[in-house]
Amino acid sequence: xxxALSAMSCLAPTEIILVLSTDVACAVVTQNGVAIAxxxxxxxxxxxxxxxxxxxxxxxxxxxxxxxxxxxQVVGIRVTLGIDAAADQxxxxxxxxxxxxxxxxxxxxxxxxxxxxxxxxxxxxPCTPYSTCVSGACVDAGVECDxxxxxxAQEAGTPDAGxxxxxxxxxxxxxxxxxxxxxxxxxxxxxxxYQTKLSxxxxxxxxxxxxxxxxxxxxxxVASNTATSLGPFGGDGTSYAVSYxxxxxxQAFVLLTAIDGTPLTGxxxxxxxxxxxxxxxxxxxxxxxxxxxxxxxxxxxxxSFSSTSNxxxxxxxxxxxxxxxxxxxxxxxxxxxxxxxxGACAIYECAYASGxxxxxxxxxxxxxxxxxxxxxxxxxxxxxxxxxxxLTVDETYPLSPAVLGTAFQLIATRDGYRAVITTLAGxxxxxxxxxxxxxxxxxxxxSGGSVLGIDAIADGPNEPGFSIVYTSxxxxxxxxxxFMHLCQ
Numbered sequence: 001x002x003x004a005l006s007a008m009s010c011l012a013p014t015e016i017i018l019v020l021s022t023d024v025a026c027a028v029v030t031q032n033g034v035a036i037a038x039x040x041x042x043x044x045x046x047x048x049x050x051x052x053x054x055x056x057x058x059x060x061x062x063x064x065x066x067x068x069x070x071x072x073q074v075v076g077i078r079v080t081l082g083i084d085a086a087a088d089q090x091x092x093x094x095x096x097x098x099x100x101x102x103x104x105x106x107x108x109x110x111x112x113x114x115x116x117x118x119x120x121x122x123x124x125x126p127c128t129p130y131s132t133c134v135s136g137a138c139v140d141a142g143v144e145c146d147x148x149x150x151x152x153a154q155e156a157g158t159p160d161a162g163x164x165x166x167x168x169x170x171x172x173x174x175x176x177x178x179x180x181x182x183x184x185x186x187x188x189x190x191x192x193x194y195q196t197k198l199s200x201x202x203x204x205x206x207x208x209x210x211x212x213x214x215x216x217x218x219x220x221x222v223a224s225n226t227a228t229s230l231g232p233f234g235g236d237g238t239s240y241a242v243s244y245x246x247x248x249x250x251q252a253f254v255l256l257t258a259i260d261g262t263p264l265t266g267x268x269x270x271x272x273x274x275x276x277x278x279x280x281x282x283x284x285x286x287x288x289x290x291x292x293x294x295x296x297x298x299x300x301x302x303x304s305f306s307s308t309s310n311x312x313x314x315x316x317x318x319x320x321x322x323x324x325x326x327x328x329x330x331x332x333x334x335x336x337x338x339x340x341x342x343g344a345c346a347i348y349e350c351a352y353a354s355g356x357x358x359x360x361x362x363x364x365x366x367x368x369x370x371x372x373x374x375x376x377x378x379x380x381x382x383x384x385x386x387x388x389x390x391l392t393v394d395e396t397y398p399l400s401p402a403v404l405g406t407a408f409q410l411i412a413t414r415d416g417y418r419a420v421i422t423t424l425a426g427x428x429x430x431x432x433x434x435x436x437x438x439x440x441x442x443x444x445x446x447s448g449g450s451v452l453g454i455d456a457i458a459d460g461p462n463e464p465g466f467s468i469v470y471t472s473x474x475x476x477x478x479x480x481x482x483f484m485h486l487c488q
Contacts, residue, residue, distance in 0.1 A: 013109050014071050016150075020061035022081060022118040024098070029055035032082030034118070035090070036064060041076035041103035041141070041332065042129040042379050048088055061118075068106045072353065074332040076141075077102040081118040094126040101132040103379060104143035104150060105332045108353075114143065114150040128436070130379025140378060140414050140462050142331035152462060164465040164487035167213050169445075172204055172481040176471065179227075180407070180453025181481040182242075183469040184235030184280075187259055190457075190467050193233045193242050194481045198224035201244055203261050206483055219261035222253075232327075233455070234280030234288045239264060241288035241305060245275050252292055254305050265307040270294075273301065278374070278409055278455070279327030281334060283352055291325045291336055298322045302336065302350065302358040315358035317348055330377025330412075331461055336360055337373045337383070345370035345385060366395065374410040374419075378461070382417050382435055384410050391421070393431070397438045403429055406453065413458045413466050420456040420468055427451065428470060430486070444486075450474065 020034065033053040039046025054062045066075060080087045084096030091097075098118045106112070122133035132141040134152065143150050172181070177195030184191050189207030196202055201222035206215055221242055231243030231252065240261075243254045252275050253267040264286065272295035280290045287306040294301055297320045303312030321341040328335045334350040336358075348360035363381065366373055372386040384399075385392050391399040391408065405422035412418075419431040419439065426449040433439035445451065452471045459465040465487045473479050 013111065014068060014106050016066040016075065016077075016104070016106065016112045016114055018064045018066065018077070018079075019113060019115045020063070020079065020118065021059045021115070022055075022061060022098075023059055023120050024081060024083065024118065026055040026057060028083060029053060029061065029081065032085065033087040034061055035080045035087040037078040037080075038066065039076050039078075041074060043076055044078075044092065044129050046076065046078065051088055071108045072106055072351070074103065074105045077114075077116075079116055079118065083123050095124050097124070098122045099126060099133070101127070101129070101141040102143050102152075103130070103141050103332060104145070107145065110148055112145055112148055112150050128434075130435070140331070142379065142461050144462075164459070164463070165208060165211065165485065166487045167208075167483070167485035170206075170213060170215070170483045172206075172215060172469070172483050173202070173218070174478070174480045176479045176481045177230075178452060178471065178473065178479045179230040180455060181469040181471050182230060182233030182455045183457050183467050183483070184233050184240060185237065185457060185459070186235055187237040190483070190485075191233075191235055191240060192469055192481065192483055193221065193230065193240075194469075194471070195227055195230045196224065197479075199227050200224040201227045201230060201242060203240070203242075203257075221255065221257060221261055229275065231275030232278055232280035232290055234282055236282040236285065236288075239286040241280050241290075243275055243280060243290055250295065254288075254290065254310070256286060256288070256305060256307065266305070268305060268310050270301075272296070276326045277324065277407075281327060281329035283334075284354055287354065289327065289334070289352065289358070291327050293322045293325055298341070300325050300336070300338065302327070302360070304352070304358070309355070311355065311357050313357040315348070315350055315360040317360055317362075319346065324372055326374065328375050328377070330381065331379060333377065334358070335375045335377065335381060337375050339370060339372055343369045343371075345373035347373065347375050347381065347383060349381070372408075374408060376410045376412040376417055378412040378417065378435060380435070382410070382412075384408065384419055391419070393419070393433060393439055397433070399431055399439065399441065403431070403441065405451070409454060409456050411456050411458045411466055412461065414460075414462050414464050418456070418458075418466055420454055422451045422454060422470075425449075428454065428468075444468075444484075445470075452479065
């Protein structure tokens with residue numbers, strides 16, 4: 001990987017400062033020591049970079065500074081403390097040891113401070129290569145940073161850890177357009193964007209107050225007769241990005257708005273481009289990205305959007321003849337998935353820096369006769385492929401052939417992956433899996449329904465909940481938009 005440990009942090013402006021502590025007695029630390037290993041996230045074979053037996057009476061072990069070889073490198077950190085064995089002898093099952101993992105990306109020219117506590121309640125709790133033990137429970141090892149301060153977003157054992165309120169099926173609009181509705185995170189809950197019956201776009205806010213879901217009055221984002229299709233929708237808690245298409249003018253658009261729906265900039269127009277089905281990830285404050293297929297030779301365009309610019313390029317994806325492209329955001333990378341006219345599907349891992357176009361490298365190709373592919377990440381990417389009207393998870397676990405209907409989407413929560421799938425019988429089902437075992441399929445809406453399209457979003461990488469919006473049609477050909485929040 002090319003990581004280094006340095007005791008002279010003043011020489012490394014791009015760095016991660018580990019601050020180690022424990023509630024284990026110092027006598028144990030000085031006898032068995034602490035070991036730090038660095039490598040790719042999830043790499044359990046990464047070698048030990050350094051060890052220490054330092055300890056103070058207040059539980060402090062000391063600090064270590066990690067510097068990268070490339071300025072925005074991603075690092076997986078594994079810290080072990082030996083309880084019944086020497087720290088450098090811990091593994092592979094970590095019996096008699098404490099193991100703490102973290103994964104994060106270096107922030108160029110920013111020293112990041114990352115506290116890691118080796119908790120006595122985690123002795124012999126190995127977790128998975130992509131998770132870590134906190135207060136005796138396993139949580140995602142992905143790290144989030146606020147400025148230079150970093151940590152696991154939702155630690156086990158805190159008062160609201162695992163707090164998740166399910167919300168049953170709620171009707172958002174009973175007379176909407178037929179395009180699939182979209183959901184995004186807001187500053188206090190969720191936002192739902194949907195096509196109106198007159199081909200405009202409206203936005204509503206959905207938030208919990210004293211245990212009750214409140215739905216705001218709709219705000220018009222796009223005027224009638226403008227949005228013949230509705231593309232991905234994103235939110236960062238302070239703004240939204242909505243994409244839509246107009247087939248009569250062969251144009252795709254992206255509009256940025258404030259949290260109340262007031263336009264910030266745009267709409268950005270792309271003539272002769274088609275929208276993706278999913279993927280409007282945030283790439284910064286009031287900055288978003290999505291992908292398009294251009295109409296000349298059906299080649300990709302990945303573009304970012306802010307109030308000042310919208311740079312775009314093919315990101316190194318040379319494929320042509322595309323029939324689908326989507327984007328997803330993981331804990332440390334962005335991903336693009338493509339399907340082409342030859343029946344090949346591909347996954348690309350993409351790097352992004354503000355003001356710089358995306359750069360992608362291909363990870364995998366699925367064939368033959370691939371109809372669609374979805375990807376999500378929990379430390380490592382997982383994917384679902386549609387081949388000959390059947391879904392297969394990670395090319396290992398086939399789902400029931402009766403599951404697939406008109407749409408499916410894959411998201412990652414704190415506890416696993418969730419595939420939200422419409423069924424051939426017009427219902428909606430959820431396939432859940434942890435990345436290692438076969439998925440478990442649970443019906444969410446009964447067969448015999450009329451689900452037209454879906455969208456789904458996780459509450460966050462370290463939260464257990466996720467939301468689904470779906471659009472359905474009744475016997476009178478009237479479309480309605482529905483919202484639900486799940487904690488399973």
